Structure formats: structure tokens, C-alpha cells
Amino acid sequence: MLREIATLIDFNCISSHDDLLASMISLIDLKVGDRVNLDIDLSGSGLIYPDLLLLIVARVECLKKNGVKVNCSLINFDATSNRVNYASRINFFEFLGIKLEEGFKRRDRQGRFIEISEFNETNIYQVFQEIMRILIVNGVNEDMLTVLHFCLNEILDNTLNHASPDFRYGAGTGFIIAQFFPTAREIRIIIADTGQGIHAALTRHPKSRFKDLSEQEAVSRCIERGVTNSLGLGFGLWATSQMMVKNQGDFKIYSGSSSLQNGKLVKTPSWNGTINYLRINTDIPVNHIEIFGEKSNQLDMFQEFKESQFGNIENLW
Incomplete structure (x- = not known):
């Protein structure tokens, strides 16, 4: 039997990723032909972080691809609101099919x-x-850039490699947003997909050494060095977690009903797929040697990348 449900996402009641995931619980496990009327309340004051808006987009796009009919509407709408203008600028409404004239x-x-x-x-x-x-x-020190150059490339590749049950590079897709916040001296990056999730990616590959892991075990161990389903070295999430501890920022991974938040396993509202969230302090340096050791080729790789893409960075802006 086809269902029609109504869901409200009220940003006056949401201040975290967990809050948002809880507000979208009703959007899980819908079937082809089901209908969703999604009301979004952006009224009020205060910044809505872009990573929260991205998660709504990722969930709605997933529903549409799965044959669910989604109608998105704004309630308590104020065209002069800073929240509305910001959401429009980062293409939130465009993805949701809400047409607004930007002022x-x-x-x-x-x-x-x-x-x-x-x-x-x-x-x-x-x-x-x-x-x-x-x-x-935006001032991230070069040693830390060396680490981030490697880690972010690995996280993006993980999505293409592991999000799809096909286990083929390019079969997976994801969503991303990143922004520098000068007052807080931080950069927030979120990379999210609505694929099979960490547990399935680790346990269902025929060559995996981790087929017996539970969902909680899979999420908990995904940041250990060498934990992989055989389609990689199991190095990217480990290096990312090590760097973020030294940077005193935040590194959160959501998959299924489990979340790893700064190394601590937490039960959370379910997310079908995987979310990687980083909050990087731009004024707290991290030495790449602490992560990769003295004899790493990561620094040379980063220097080649920087020179090929940006030339003399001091003359760019």
C-alpha cells in the first residue's frame, strides 16, 4: 500500500546533525510511489550551518532517485531573511525544486x-x-595541508569506491559542501552519500577480512589503520582521525544507526549511507610527520599538486 506522509523540518528546533537526522526519521524506508510533503521552516535568526542543509538535499535526492514523489515547501517564509538568502546562495532551493527570486x-x-x-x-x-x-x-599551515591533501582525496574516493554495492570505482556518488568561517577560524566540510553504508561496504565484499563485524563494530573500527574491504589500504580514515585529534577539531562519521564522534561510538538516528564531517581549526597547526612519519612521500605529492594548480599562492588574492 502506497503511503503519503508529511514531515516538518523546523530549524528553530535543530542545532546539530543528530537533531536533523531525528527530524528526518519518517523519510527512511519509503517505497516507489510513496509521497512526501516536506515543509521546511527557516524562520528565526542565527546561522544555519551549510552541512545541515546539505543533508536535507542528499536525503531528498535519494528519495527522488528511488521513485518517491517529494514536494518541498517553505513555511513561515520571509524573503528578506538572512537564513533564506544564505540557503539560496548555496543552491539549497535549487536542489529541492523551490523557485525563489534572489534579492x-x-x-x-x-x-x-x-x-x-x-x-x-x-x-x-x-x-x-x-x-x-x-x-x-585561508591560513591552514602547510604541514596540515599535506595531511588534508591525502585525507580528503581518500574520503572522496571512498564514496566512489564503496557507496555502491557494485564495488566499482565510480559506481558511487555523493554530496559535498565546504566553507571557511573567519570569525571562528574554522573550515567545515561535509561529504555525504546515501549508498550502502560502512557496514555493508566492509562485510559484503567477497575478499573482505571483516565479514563478521556488526554494524557498531564496523563503524567503530573504520578509523583503524588497515581496516578495508580489500579495495584500498585502510589508511584514509585513520589518518583523518589522527589529524583531527591533533587539530582539536571535530571528525564525525555517521552510518546506519551508529556514529563515531571524535572517536567515541554513539547510537544515533539512522542515516542510509555514510556521512563524513570535519570541523578544522585553521589556527591550530598539525605536523605531517606526526601522522605519516619522517620518510613519507605525501609532502612531495602535496607540493607538486600546489605548484601545478595554484602557482605562487601569495599572488592569487
Whole structure:
């Protein structure tokens, strides 16, 4: 029997990823032909972080691809609201099919943020370049850039490699947004997909050594060095977690009903797929040697990347 449900996402009641996932519980396990009327309340004051808006987009796009009919509407709408203008600028309404006339002039966002974007094997390198540009021009120290250059490339590749049960590079797709917040001296990056999730990715590959892990065990162990389903070295999430501890930022992974938040396993509202969230402090340096050791080739790789893409960074802006 087909269902029709109504869901409200009220940003006056949401202040975290967990809050948002809880508000979207009714959008899980819908079938082809089901209908969703999704009301979004952006009224009020205060910043709505872009990573929250991206998660709504990712969930809605997943529903549409699965044959669920979704109608998105704004309630308590105020066209002059800073929240509305910000959501519009990062292409939130465009993805949801809500047509609004923007009452502002768009400025060049390069080096400051990336709008909500879907990535796949055809545009992944362009997305990677744009993230690195934000990191480079906003004061992240070069040692930490060396680590981030490796880690972010690995996380993006994980989506293309592991999000799909096909276990084929490029079969998976994801969403990303990144932004520098100068007052807080931090960069927030979220990379999310609505694929099979960490547990299935680790346990269902025929060559995996981790077929017997429970969901909680899979999420908990995914940041251990060497934990992989055989389609990689199991190094990317480990290096990311190590770096974020030393940076005193945040690194959160959501998959299924489990979340790893700064290394602590937490039961959370369910997410079908995988979310990687990083909050990076731009004024707390991390030495790449602490992560990779003295004899790493990561620094040379980063220097080659920076020179090939950006030349003399001091003359860019």
C-alpha cells in the first residue's frame, strides 16, 4: 500500500546533525510511489550551518532517485531573511525544486566556500581542487595541508569506491559542501552519500577480512589503520582521525544507526549511507610527520599538486 506522509523540518528546533537526522526519521524506508510533503521552516535568526542543509538535499535526492514523489515547501517564509538568502546562495532551493527570486547579487565564492554540490567520477578532481583552494588561501599551515591533501582525496574516493554495492570505482556518488568561517577560524566540510553504508561496504565484499563485524563494530573500527574491504589500504580514515585529534577539531562519521564522534561510538538516528564531517581549526597547526612519519612521500605529492594548480599562492588574492 502506497503511503503519503508529511514531515516538518523546523530549524528553530535543530542545532546539530543528530537533531536533523531525528527530524528526518519518517523519510527512511519509503517505497516507489510513496509521497512526501516536506515543509521546511527557516524562520528565526542565527546561522544555519551549510552541512545541515546539505543533508536535507542528499536525503531528498535519494528519495527522488528511488521513485518517491517529494514536494518541498517553505513555511513561515520571509524573503528578506538572512537564513533564506544564505540557503539560496548555496543552491539549497535549487536542489529541492523551490523557485525563489534572489534579492542579492552573487559574489565570487572561490576560496571561501563550495555550494552544495553532487560529485561523481567525472567531476571529483575539480571538487577536490576547490576544497584545497579554500584550505590554502585561508591560513591552514602547510604541514596540515599535506595531511588534508591525502585525507580528503581518500574520503572522496571512498564514496566512489564503496557507496555502491557494485564495488566499482565510480559506481558511487555523493554530496559535498565546504566553507571557511573567519570569525571562528574554522573550515567545515561535509561529504555525504546515501549508498550502502560502512557496514555493508566492509562485510559484503567477497575478499573482505571483516565479514563478521556488526554494524557498531564496523563503524567503530573504520578509523583503524588497515581496516578495508580489500579495495584500498585502510589508511584514509585513520589518518583523518589522527589529524583531527591533533587539530582539536571535530571528525564525525555517521552510518546506519551508529556514529563515531571524535572517536567515541554513539547510537544515533539512522542515516542510509555514510556521512563524513570535519570541523578544522585553521589556527591550530598539525605536523605531517606526526601522522605519516619522517620518510613519507605525501609532502612531495602535496607540493607538486600546489605548484601545478595554484602557482605562487601569495599572488592569487
